[in-house]
Amino acid sequence: MQCASRRADGFNPAHLGIMNIRALLANSPRLADILSPQRNSFGVLRFAMATLVLVSHSYLYSAGTSAAEPLQPWLGRSLGECAVRVFFILSGVMVAQSFDRSRGIVDFTVARALRIFPALIVCVLAVAFVVGPFVSALPASEYFRSPELYSYAAKTLMLATGSAPLPGVFETNAYATYVNSSLWTLKYEVACYLGLGILGAAGLFDQKLRWFAVAGLAVVVATVSLSLPANPDDYGFTQNLRYFIVYFYGGVLAYLLRSYLVVAGVALLPLFLIFVASVRTPFAEVGAMLFLGYGALWAGTKMWGPLRGLCNRTDASFGIYIFAGPVQQTLLWLFPSISPVVLTLAAFAIVLPMAIASWRIVEKPSLRLRPVVTNSLTMRRRSVPVSG
Template sequence: MPSLQVLRFAAAFFVVLFHVGSGLQIQYQLTTNPFGLGAAGVDIFFVLSGFIISYTTNPARGFLDFARRRVARVVPLYWLLTLAVIIIALAKPDLLNSTVLTQQAIIRSFLFVPYEKSNGAIQPLLFLGWTLCYEMFFYLIYGLCALVSGRGASWLASGVLLFLVGLNSLWPDGPAEWRFYTSPILVEFVLGMGLQEIFSGSDYFRNGSQLLALMSIICAPVAYFTASLVLPGIVPPAIFSALVVIGCLFWKVQKTRLILALVLLGDASYSLYLVHPYTIQLVMKLLSKDASLGLVFLLLCAAIIWTVAISLALYQLVERPAQRFLLKPRPKALLPAVEVSSGSD
């Protein structure tokens, strides 16, 4: 689905803008993040993940095949960048803000189990890895539900996630791990799985509509800001993300050169998402507080372009080779030759 690949890049780019804005907010004591809505890129990723996992998983292949595909997709780059953070923390700790190395932090980070840092954030060492901790948790639940109920995995997984969110409402102030794994943000995976069920069961949805796609995407920010006035927490970004994903599911794209370029950037969106905080932060640390607005704008534009180029390189040099290696077909066991009798004995 090219439209969803384009959306993956857009979601990653939203998060890039959000961290550019938060860097400016800290550096120049701004009262608000000028790109605050960019944080919804994470919510789009979660809704997309719920849709894509339930749409593409074939329960007949078994739990181990599902797990192998998820590990090949997520683990290699995350482990590589986590190792890079550890090396930086040992060699130049002043380049990192709140990273403190401990044996427990290292082990938990490699196992996708977040921990509570000194600033109160529940994250692994690679701080944006908190979203991957949710992803791996969702994969585990979905894979086990597929093992138990086959094609009904989406319904069973949705029930499990909603049950966990319900537990959070009963005990919202539990320990860090409890608060993390019962967070209302899990509802966004449920929204994605629900959209998949509707999409797969509706010819009208699958046939697409450019008008409905445009209307859904235009309504998304309007719904977000309207909901923000009256509804708390996860509800506004969840509504926004669901409408954006619906719009892209209705959108039937023509494979022009521009679209193909955006699809390639969508392929590299995982790399862009994980690496950008460190490339952007490096530029922020080099900026003087007395720098003119024009110079700051030019340097940040250059940093974003540089970050996109790095993400494309990581996709080509790390992600694709790692996935090919981990997903290459296993050689079939050779059977002993059997002599066939001619029947003349």
């Protein structure tokens, strides 16, 4: 009797399947092959993720809770949280590449600061001193005298919190007093940058130490979230940082393995099964990172039509992320009964031009200052006399 999986002539269909998978893997790019912006669509993904955060927050701001989002019961987390996970994974890959190509820790630090703070400063000051007086329940004179106004600006610019209130602002909205809830993740991103800078200076990207670095980082990524509380509402700073470390440093790990990491759609199914199997286990975040991270890298190999060129020329993702919240809350203050769908469309129509202007007028020109600032700081350090 012949085995059911083998024909009488000795041909085994399973062999053909294995050969096809091997051929797919052999013909698929490695991560190292797609790290150039001209060869990936990471800009499209960042734009899409920022937009998904806007969509998710339309439900959060409208109802006062993310539980109102239709997909949350199925996803286990809000659409915005899933998008932020992908943000951190892509950030890990790209920021690791930035450090690896930088001229040292000063150059790296300058690059990270210029990427975040110029646009953030514009956003915070515009919201606090232009939008705030317009939407506040307080008279303008009382608004500008309130210590809460200056506390908001200071705390938000120092990344101390993303939930600092403005005096009398959005107090009647469903998600009352929250001005720009998206900003709460920035301090964790900067903390991840800081950690990467320290590790990079200690030799993380040294070719001689590659496999020690990969092994050590893999252990951290696999174990750092094991004892997190089941309910994210119980997370404090340390728990949130551990949560984000999984995703950011998962991206860094992918970069370290860039010459070996094959990006092929055939791997998505087993990673999805791992993701599903890990739900409600201590390895849930690791399973999510593997599936979402690999899926993002795979999606980044696609052309996405003219969007790739548009997003490479104009990176509106950060602008959408930081400007959307105040626009959505203002629209709800003006039109309290507006539906989440209409809110999404109206907010996107307003925010997209603002984000494009932010990139062209603030963010891109600021990034061009990187060599000037780096050289200035380096020369200043060299000119400081060494005592003793």
